[in-house]
Amino acid sequence: MKFDDEPLVPGENLPFRAGHDSPGRLERVLRAGAFVVTAEVAPPDSADPEEVYTRAALFDGYVDAINATDGSGANCHMSSVGMCSLLTRRGYAMVMQVSARDRNRIAIQGDVLGASAMGVSNILCLTGDSVGVGDHPEAKPVFDLDCISMLDMVRGMRDKEQFLSGRKLTSAPRVFLGAAANPFGPPLDYRPLRLAKKVAAGAQFVQTQYCFDIEIFRNYMSVVRDMGIHEQVFVLAGVGPLASAKSAEWIRSNVPGVHIPEHIIHRLAGADKQKDEGVNICVEMIQQIGEIEGVHGVHIMAFKQEHRVAEIVTRSGVLAGRELWHPGIGRDVDPAIH
């Protein structure tokens, strides 16, 4: 989606609008009422910026914003602040994930200021997986904050223009605040209240855990609507293609918080081309999610299948003819020169 006040230099944000908290594209598009698509870029195990650009370019024209994960699954990769710094230079709307697992309040507040200075307009606050599930289980888990106290802290930096200590900032980070939500984890009846609490702590958008069980998600959204929370927060439902029945089984038993119902695994196991069936399931899931009232978009986590995101978005039809911004759209400037 292109706005009439697009900046001429790709690395710059949009001009501020009254009633908005950030100059970013994600908040603009959400507040404009579009059904938003975001996706997760795979962080490289490398110091080469070209790898980041190549991975992000896979989504050009198909997503409104890109999430940079922060050591997801407690595995070591390029930092989210580093990836965001590179990609915001090219004009991408970045969602910087910040996990409480690896950094304390001093480090996180510093990163928020640094990222904001680099043009990051969206911060997603997470508690983070435990170090035990990752590739460095011997590491010291930090957890100085949890996602809610982190949300509250970053909101304070933005709105009260001060650090958690009360010390004043000379310029506040203008960021749109996000959180994760898992409607599929116990206690199920508490999950809508958990969302309400995140909103109370400052969350303006949430991206959910993988949705494979549409019934649980429908029930969750129905309670969310009854509580009126869908009018206070933008909900982006998490989706993604499963590679095979075997990998679905593996995810189910090894990735914390992912719920995959039996019938999905059966369907994959019975398919000739399991990878394609995984994409079919994902497309259908997006279409069903799109019909649920109070859902404002989808967040695609296509782990190791990032090249199929374009196909998934196209086939699901959720863009409804909307042309999405990407570097170089509508102009002949080579984004690489910036």
Next chain:
Amino acid sequence: MYRMRRWSVRNARWLKSLYHGIEKTLTLCHPLFKRIGYRRLDKTFLVVEKLTKGVLIDSQSCGQCIVGFTGLSCPMNCPKTMRNGPCGGVRADGKCEVIPEMDCVWVMAWEGNQQTEEKEYPIQFVQPALDNQLIGTSAWLREVRIRKAVDHEI
């Protein structure tokens, strides 16, 4: 200890009344505490808390007790020391992501909260980040000082 913790959550309603009763009584003792000196009393109270809360709810003595909000489930037993609710990693059977043989402390907190008679669930209160300087000090004495707003006198 773990079995005791479970028992306490199941009996959260009356234990919480008892807890509030203790707090009120202690608040009445403020003039006495002030005369003796709060700092001098801290170690004694910490021992008493370890013997009571430690046994009943597996308290980890963080010095800023919030079990009144968590259905008497001590959040410091969460391996991620989450003080604002369950993470997304809770297992399908309600067990902890990190310690599979332990019930998630927040699944227990929700159980305890459902017994509450208050209109708003106390679990919904947004808790600030932990003050690491208070770990290993008496939470009860701190509560009294907050109630009497005499923090500056300690």
